[in-house]
Amino acid sequence: MDKLQSQIHKKRRISDQSYAxxxxxxxxxxxxxxxxxxxxYFLPGDLEVQIEAFVEHYNHQRYHESLNNVTPADAYFGRAxxxxxxxxxxxxxxxxxxxxxxxxxxx
Numbered sequence: 405m406d407k408l409q410s411q412i413h414k415k416r417r418i419s420d421q422s423y424a425x426x427x428x429x430x431x432x433x434x435x436x437x438x439x440x441x442x443x444x445y446f447l448p449g450d451l452e453v454q455i456e457a458f459v460e461h462y463n464h465q466r467y468h469e470s471l472n473n474v475t476p477a478d479a480y481f482g483r484a485x486x487x488x489x490x491x492x493x494x495x496x497x498x499x500x501x502x503x504x505x506x507x508x509x510x511x
Contacts, residue, residue: 436462440455462478463475464476471484472484
């Protein structure tokens, strides 16, 4: 009986952690609609500034997984392929360097 209670308690802790992760993910993935609905704007200009800031962030700073982790602006202006190639070169160099370090430590 104690073993069963231990397993239930363990599952409950894991589910509590994943719940916290889900809440955090939902918070990070706020949409423009949520930003507009959750804040009060007293002047139309305030709302326009917030919308412009969101669009700027979404298009030029936020990496999109569906675009191979480049920004929409990079994809639109044709920079995505060169960015991905550069990342691959950096990744290969990093792996080579780590393998060399590992071999030195193993020897």
